[in-house]
Amino acid sequence: MSVTLRSDDTTVPMSTSARRYAPRNWPHIIETIDFAFQPIISTHTGRVFGYEALLRNWSEAGFSSIQDVFDTAWESGVLHSVDMQFRAIVIQKFARLPGVDKLKLFYNFDSRVVRTADYRPGQTLELLTASGLAPDAMCLEISERHDISHAHNFQDILLRYRAQGFKVAIDDYGSGFAQMRALYECEPDIIKIDRFFIDGMDKDRRKELFVTQITGFSHLIGAQVVAEGVETLDELMCCRRIGCDFVQGFFVARPSVDLPDRTDIIPAVTDHLNQTRRQGDHDGELLRSFMIEAQAVPDTIKPNDILDFFQRNADSTIVPVINRRDEPVGIIRDSDFKAFIYTPFGRELLQNPSNRAYMSRFLRRCPSADIRTSLSELLETFVAADTLDGLILTEDGRYLGVLDQRALLRAVNERNTLNARDENPLTRLPGNSAIYRYAANALSTPRKRRFVVYFDFDNFKPFNDRYGFRQGDRAILLFKDILGKALSQNAWFIGHIGGDDFFAYVQSIDFEDAVLAVRRAQTMFNEEIKSFYDPKTRETGFLQGKGRDGIDKRFALMTVSAALIRVPAERTDITLDHISTEAAKLKDLAKTSPDRFASSIYDAGDSYNSFPLFAETPPASE
Known part of the structure; x- marks a missing residue:
């Protein structure tokens, strides 16, 4: 227990509240704090998708836990200032990773920063730019353990971060307040399922069913899934079987303050995954032959150029939109453009080069899946989505093509025909x-x-x-x-x-x-x-x-x-x-x-x- 000295040299316990409000040497704390990186890998290939930054040396800095650091900063009125200094440390360290241009940095975002008096947007973007990183290199993890629904103008803040190119993840899903409301309001790019449900999931049917349902729903809204806390090979294979896109945990690698020598794969884990390929790997060959290699456009495209695209490609009903990493960010429907054109001044507004903001009104989320996903899973997602747009197919997170209703049914029929020839009746x-x-x-x-x-x-x-x-x-x-x-x-x-x-x-x-x-x-x-x-x-x-x-x-x-x-x-x-x-x-x-x-x-x-x-x-x- 921490103590404080009185003038009579006697000691008395210091309460948690008093300890937090006690004056802190924040410059010393900032110098003491370090960050460890833990890899997040693809369940399909084992390739490293990104790293989560985890606070370290908090005990040496005089705190009882990581949460205690942020709670103390909040109660002391310096949360935003401290958090920005933490971000500077993390971003500079992350930028030194080999192959950093292909990786994502996951940073835990304390939603209370948007309620601080000194909050000023745009500072994180400045830090990334100074380190030679693009905005889409960073994914802000919003913990479901905090009731984000009460944050002042929180949704506007998220939209502002998204407009700058940041990704958003819901962390610890299933553990706290927000639940379905968080999915609706935040429209996350990634959902991280709390390790409680992953621990022993391979032996617990109820946990497996929960994770399966969340994974399926996430894919319906165009979000990817990270399973947290994977500690055994059986848990990893179970996550892969039910369709989780990524995993992290001690089985993959423990967090380390030392930078890794290589950041493409974790060799031992990749060997396991390569040795145990799923049915989806065979289905991938069929999907490649039936998918539509629809031309994608960059998310920097101007609205009037989209109009020209549809005019040149009269048979296209949708156009996939990708970012600079070739990751799909959504689709734009031809029908939405036509409906807007026929409104008063619609065509003039589209053709005005200063109206870049109009892009966001046409961009729609679309269910996506890795090319190695089994056809059975894709069919379930397609039916549940109840959409005519189809599914976006990716490989290691990068855009490949589109699978519409007709292509999906043809692929399923071909798969069933091949299986019927090769299976015992x-x-x-x-x-x-x-x-x-x-x-x-x-x-x-x-x-x-x-x-x-x-x-x-x-x-x-x-x-x-x-x-x-x-x-x-x-x-x-x-x-x-x-x-x-x-x-x-x-x-x-x-x-x-x-x-x-x-x-x-x-x-x-x-x-x-x-x-x-x-x-x-x-x-x-x-x-x-x-x-x-x-x-x-x-x-x-x-x-x-x-x-x-x-x-x-x-x-x-x-x-x-x-x-x-x-x-x-x-x-x-x-x-x-x-x-x-x-x-x-x-x-x-x-x-x-x-x-x-x-x-x-x-x-x-x-x-x-x-x-x-x-x-x-x-x-x-x-």
Whole structure:
């Protein structure tokens, strides 16, 4: 606890309020304070989008928290002056980053500054210009923890910042006052979801549903989403799966006061993302072939030039507008221009070069999505948006083209046609062609840890003979669902070879984790399949039937065998045909083992070392 001295040399506690109002040596505080940068990366590519500036050395400056710094400055009447000095420190430091022209600076904006007596707009723009940075390099984070609805003329201030080119983000979304009203009033470019909802989201369905809904709504209003506080690979992959555009957190990188050597990617995280590509990556090829490469115009264009554009391009109903970084800022509709032209003096006003401000009245927000977003997500966004304008497609935040209704439906139809050719008609899992295509790509890419698994039912034929093909199909569908649950913790590829044979592939996880996932799937199936038998058979534990030789015999209840093959690190000359040959031998071994499990390391000499029994510690030959 902080103390203050009396004249009689006794000490008494100083209250928080008194401590804040006590005289402060602000020049010393400014010299003591530093800022750390934490990267914000794309969930699609791992590329660094920008850095959030986080206050550091506040304890050394005599404060109990970061919030205490700003609360004290506010109560002392110096918030705006102090904040501007902080901004100067941050901007000068940010400007020293390598590749800074491709990055965004996220700065926490205390909404109370607009209510200070010495507030003067335009100072941040002057700081950016002095450091050689453009206004759109900065994104002001407005925390939802502050009730911004009561800030005097706050919306006008935001419009003024936007007119200067700044981006606006809602920070800590879901934690405070503003909620939907903040989205309506601020029209944010970015929404940062509070880490409470991200923490453990991969294991909490309710949190996942909340984040999914917020992400979808954000995209509808043309905003991008940052998931805060990502601390595990599973959380990162969950954010990617549900459509978050960016993430930040300790798993990506901790905040650091030291400037990074490179600012394009975080290598370790990018490797994870590249190794676990989504369906959306395949959909991206279709989207590129169907999207409309509509010409975009710069946001500096004059209204009369827009009129000339529509006159030259009579078939265009919209024109995308981009900033100097090629980021989409909205669209302009031909119908809006025509309606204005037919008003009194409309054409004259448009053609007046001094009426640059008229651009803002025609600029409309438009839903946007990365080219790697799955077609299913795009279709949901398009339907929910209920707009005829279409969607803007981007790549790493930069404008690519437009997807209108017709193009989207054609892409979805083409995707469905291709999937129908390559999927098993019963399980809807990738079939043989898709398995071979996926495996060819995966095995040709060197990885340190790669595992192929073949699953095969035991005693499936007598079960099918007794209960019929329909019940047999239900058993196959049961196992398909079990694989989806048991292998959900990592990015497994699951395929259905046919009948009761399944295929799975995973990379970049430990051998023990791969074995545990496979054994979990076996255990779940072995237990749940018992309910498919009649009570008497379940009680006796066997089924009387004819074997393949036509002789009556007893058959144990159905189980599933698994053959796991470890692909040697960094090898690129191994094909699925090689693996399949080894798997056939290994499956025979698995079916004779008590655990119905066997694993091996594929050897170039077509020999293998088998480990038919599960062991807690993987063999040293890994």
